[in-house]
Amino acid sequence: METAGRHQYKIDSVHDFPKIPNQDWIVQYPAFKNKLNHRIQNSLTIIEQSKNTLFIRYEWSTANYEDIIELQSILSQLTTGKFNLLFMQPIDGLKGVKDMNWPHDGIALYKFLVMIPVIMPFGIRF
Numbered sequence: 361m362e363t364a365g366r367h368q369y370k371i372d373s374v375h376d377f378p379k380i381p382n383q384d385w386i387v388q389y390p391a392f393k394n395k396l397n398h399r400i401q402n403s404l405t406i407i408e409q410s411k412n413t414l415f416i417r418y419e420w421s422t423a424n425y426e427d428i429i430e431l432q433s434i435l436s437q438l439t440t441g442k443f444n445l446l447f448m449q450p451i452d453g454l455k456g457v458k459d460m461n462w463p464h465d466g467i468a469l470y471k472f473l474v475m476i477p478v479i480m481p482f483g484i485r486f
Contacts, residue, residue, distance in 0.1 A: 417447050419449040422449070428469075432466065443466065444466045447469040449471045454472060458471045
């Protein structure tokens with residue numbers, strides 16, 4: 361059943377479901393999905409009604425200009441209020457914090473020194 365469930369939902373999660381001995385994670389999925397849908401709807405309602413919103417994104421790799429502009433466009437459709445995007449990108453060996461001076465209003469990208477090793481899934485280190 362575990363294999364069938366993974367193929368059915370096309371997800372594999374290692375931290376969103378309680379680990380219960382002799383029970384497939386898929387048993388917990390409906391309750392998790394309901395909780396997730398509730399949180400998503402609450403977040404969208406708050407964003408839609410907010411006068412000012414700050415979105416913060418931690419970039420694991422080099423920030424892509426086109427992706428950032430696309431994200432700004434999508435977010436502008438979700439809120440009627442003012443919003444800003446703050447992108448943070450860790451750079452190994454960088455001295456201090458560097459403002460990348462993005463040319464678009466409402467977008468800021470800061471690069472900063474990696475203070476501790478950042479370990480991504482699958483053991484990738486930054």
